[in-house]
Amino acid sequence: MKFLGAISRYQKLDPEQRSFIGNARRKFCSTPAELLEFFKPMAVFDKSCDEARAQLLNFVILCGVLSFLGLIAIGVLSDDMPVVIPIVAVIFLMIFPLLILRWLLGRVDIHNNLRDFVVPVVNLIGQDTVAGHKIDLELDLTGKKLASKLKSQKKDDPGWFSYPKITTSIYHDPWFRLTTDLVDGSKLMLTIDDQITVIDRTYKSMSGKIKSKSKAKVKHMIRASLALRHKKYAVATQNDVRQLGPELKLKDGANRQLFSLKKTIKTDDIDANVDPKLCVELLGRIFMTVQPATKKGS
Amino acid sequence: MENCNMKRGFFFLRDCDYPAHQSCSSCGKSFCNEHLRLKPGISAPFCLDCLGKTMQQSIQGKDKGVSTRDNYDDYYYDTAWCYGYRSNYYSSGSYKPWYFGSVNADDSDFNDSDIRVFDAASESDDPDAEAFDPEANVFDS
Amino acid sequence: MIEASQQVTNKPAENITATPKGLYAAFDTFPAPKGAAVHIREFAQTLFTYTGSGLLLVLGDEELPSWQIEGSMQIRRLASGEPNYLKRAMQFGEFVYAHAEMLRNDLQIAHFRDPWGGIPMLDVKNRSYKTVYEVNSLPSIELPARYGNISSRTCAKIRRLEQRCWEEADRIICPSQVIRNCLISLGASADKITVIPNGAHIIDAAQIDIPADAPGQYLIYFGAVQSWQGLEVLFKAMTFLRDLSELKLVLCVSGSKPRLKYLQKLAARMSIEHQLIWQMKVPQIVVSNWLAGAAISVAPLVECARNLTQGCCPIKIVESMAMAKPVIASDLPVVRELIDHNDTGWLIRPDRPSELARAIRILLAHPDECRRIGENAQKKAAASLTWATVTATLAGIYRQLTAENLADPFQP
Known part of the structure; x- marks a missing residue:
């Protein structure tokens, strides 16, 4: 679950860095070492954020495909498998939090x-x-x-x-x-x-x-x-x-x-x-x- | 005490003035603490040149899996990356670094631009000039 | 030269296992059919005879063994296939350093011919040996003639290496007064420099078999073919001698293929190819055979910085004198150190083909004069230019150095 790593890295950023991610516009006058110290945690976060968003998208697609297959299964098996319906429903409903999570990560992506x-x-x-x-x-x-x-x-x-x-x-x-x-x-x-x-x-x-x-x-x-x-x-x-x-x-x-x-x-x-x-x-x-x-x- | 053997810089190389503390596990030369890092996985001290080259190799082999680069995440946005990058850049042939700046490098060392003049292919096309021939004796008195 | 070679190989192998006490390094292929190789053999042998055992570090090729024992001399060769001259030189430096460092407590004297072997010998810390720098030429002066693209910055770096060699070496030897003056003008200490000219073995030409296909009358040029040797001047002079239909010029030469090809084309352009007999890269014995039958030996050195400023000691002149062959050579300070005009040789103004042709005519027309000059030259060679005389001077320097070492054992 890469989004956990991305969230954890975001939480480690200091307010100044979070603020930069929010505005993404700034003038600096610092030594290269200071600049790198400032950018490095954001760069590491951005990388894990991109990976997490890609992974979340894969989960959304997987959930969508599974839901579709579940619906077909429900149609074919009718009442024979009552357990399938709640499972399909859960898988389908998972799509929404995953999409919301992906959107939230997108908002702090740079x-x-x-x-x-x-x-x-x-x-x-x-x-x-x-x-x-x-x-x-x-x-x-x-x-x-x-x-x-x-x-x-x-x-x-x-x-x-x-x-x-x-x-x-x-x-x-x-x-x-x-x-x-x-x-x-x-x-x-x-x-x-x-x-x-x-x-x-x-x-x-x-x-x-x-x-x-x-x-x-x-x-x-x-x-x-x-x-x-x-x-x-x-x-x-x-x-x-x-x-x-x-x-x-x-x-x-x-x-x-x-x-x-x-x-x-x-x-x-x-x-x-x-x-x-x-x-x-x-x-x-x-x-x-x-x-x-x-x-x-x- | 021996000085650090690292050449710092990218467009201009200069000697590092700090005293050496430890040897690189790969090349065996001595370096200061600033120019040594622990190599992920084996926890042995590597100089930035050796570590940088290893990082570049793992980046170039990224198709095989992202995990190799993940190992170097801590160093990817660090000075260590520059040392591997400059090694690749110099060897691509598009640039040869200068040896001048505010810190004087040991200019008796031959750099790549000195060496390339002596390539067999660089010998003068003038028929008067001598081409490489191990038997030819340029210094015959 | 042949005798010298046999002397070395026939010596009993009494010190095969002895730790080398003398080290001689030369960034040159050895053995090879050229004067420098003879020089290396004579000097290295002198050193090793003096120290009792020795190690010779040279370049090799695929055909030469990387390790060889000849009597008290061990030879180690670096067979580098590296085509880049400077990289090859640096490889040789590492090769020399490894040996010098290993033997730093055993060696008494280390002798080097160039900065490529010299710097690593001087880099060895806590060394017990004394060093001798033998300057036959300076790469910073000669390399630009070979590699046209060398920048002044690169030349300056090479010069700094040479400078370190003459500053840090305990003694400097060179084969001519011109080289000595050149080194002094560059800042070397005059007290350290000794001039030891090239030598030769006195040979009676009558005892040597002249090649069966040798023409009735011929001139000889032997040696390398760099631009400073003046072969173009000699070729031009040959155009003035076309009327002497029997006269040939034998060229026993070694050098790079492009240069030799260029000279052959030049001869064809000048329509003198029928007057020339090419003997390329032939062994020294063949050169001796051709020299024995020659009427005159020619050394038409060019008036250029290499010959005038840096200096040299043309071994071809010394060897011709030792075989009682009259030499016609350019009137340059380096030649005047060896030859007196109309006494031990014949001097002409450099770069004057017509003067060279006239001198050849004069000497050919007066065989008695020719013989007199040859005999005088041989007498002079016997008195001061034999390998025995030359190497005795060198051994004297080694003796002084070891005496200094004993007097001051803590001197690095």
Whole structure:
């Protein structure tokens, strides 16, 4: 019974963590160790919560199938097996508490991006920050289709009883912002903005029925920026870094040179989490391209 | 006293300055307490590199059953995970870590980017250059 | 060279079971048909004769045994199939360290030829042995010629290893004054460095069987074929000598396949292939046979950083002198240490094919002069460049080191 484990883990969370699960939106300014200490129990809970919900769904399906088979058995055996009726009734009635439990766990569920993206990225970036140095982190895991995130909406309605009717809604969800200084003196900024396009289509089927379909497309726009110090890294020209491709933006400053790389990932799954590897690879590509500054006198 | 043998960091590797306390049961090198964990199941001290690699192997073999990863739940959201992840990342060939930062690494150690220059395939295409040949003597006086 | 080999193998195996007192490490295949292998054998033998027993750590291949006993010398070979040079070097380092650590209380002297064997010997803590660093070349200077992609950072790391070797070794020996000056300019202590040139065995060419298929008159080049050896200059000079239809150039060479293939193509492009006789990777005995019949030996070294700054001691010149063969060589400081112009050899300005061709014509046209120069060269070799003389100097250094060790037994 995994839901028992999930409930027990939820009860172990402190009020601050429960509150974060409730709002799923917050700005942090803490050391990587503090952030991990804060997120780790929630990540472990979220994992067990997902497993518990999956298990509960399986139980609901099992109960439904057993109830159906029970009803058939009652019909076939009629009065011969009076014990079957209460058993079938109990199995059928179990479906409701299981569904309620699953719904309750769903209410305290948090987007998988927390445990599969935020925690690993903070963990990895934390390896290269100076001990005790803080990370500025802005998270918004509230949901991608909130009214407040609606950027534009276009309705294509041919009129009364005319089909298809298509509504295209575009949401903008800037859910991840991380800024910190690395151990080599570079300033790092990682951002992820999701753009969700939801197409709701109402149409008349061949049989004359009115049907509705909703389709979502998600674009994860990941941007990794590194402001490298001239003291540490040789100033690069566009020609030096042309292998980084046209997505690179290069900006020169008095003491630093800013490298900014973008990557866009498309998916149809609105709940899909972002792979931390995508961010790591963008940063890795920049570090693999730049050259160390020549030491004076050498 | 011997210093911890762990290299800390992800994009930049630096030496760990803490004194070593115990040896890793897998690789035998000495590490400080921060870089040692008890391996689930056998309760023997493992360094984060060895433990991380074991965790990555169990994650990659997750199709066989979730239970393997469950064993490492305590370490999955911990620094130990980073050490296995970086080992996989480096070996994928897409990144070679730098040896500089606020803490100087022992730069007489050869890292992967030094070594790859000496691959037989990396020898200069110039016909003037020498290709690998065990019998060839580059240092013939 | 052949005699030397027989001397070693014919010695009674009196110390087979004795714990080695001397350790010699060379990151090189041994034995092999090249000058470095002769050098290793002579020096290792000197060390082991001095210490009474010894262990030679070298590279091997599939055909060579990993463990071999030759008289008082044990040979252990690391047969690594690793194609990456640096990984192979590091494997060799571990191999040397394991042996040096095991024998740290027994060894009196440990001798190394390169940092790959040297650093592990110096890493052994509480060691009882003294160390000798034999610098024939510096990998930080020579490797960039072979691996074009080496970064300055990697070279600097190799240089730091070399630096540690010359700083921490108790004695440094090198085969030429140029190498000594190079090491001093890099910061090595002049007091520690002794120049011990390469040696050779004095051989009477008349006693040697010239190959049956040898042409009537020929020049000889023998040795490795790296770019700094100047074979391109020699080939160009051969184009100026086409009128001497009887004259051939015998090339007893070893080197990498691509380089040898390139040189063959170059010869074809220059239309001199009919003037050349290739003898590739032949044993030393065959080289000696060809040298015995040669009119002139040629060493057209290039004026490059490797020859000018780092320095060398071309064993081909010493061996030619020991067989009374006149040598035409480039006028470089490393060559002037061995040859006086028109007395013990003939010097030409480096990288001048026409001058080289003219020198060959002059010497061929005056066989008496040629003979005089050869004889003078042999006299000089007999006086100062025999293996006996050279190894006596080396044994003197070992003696000093063991005396120091006895005087200060607590010195690590």
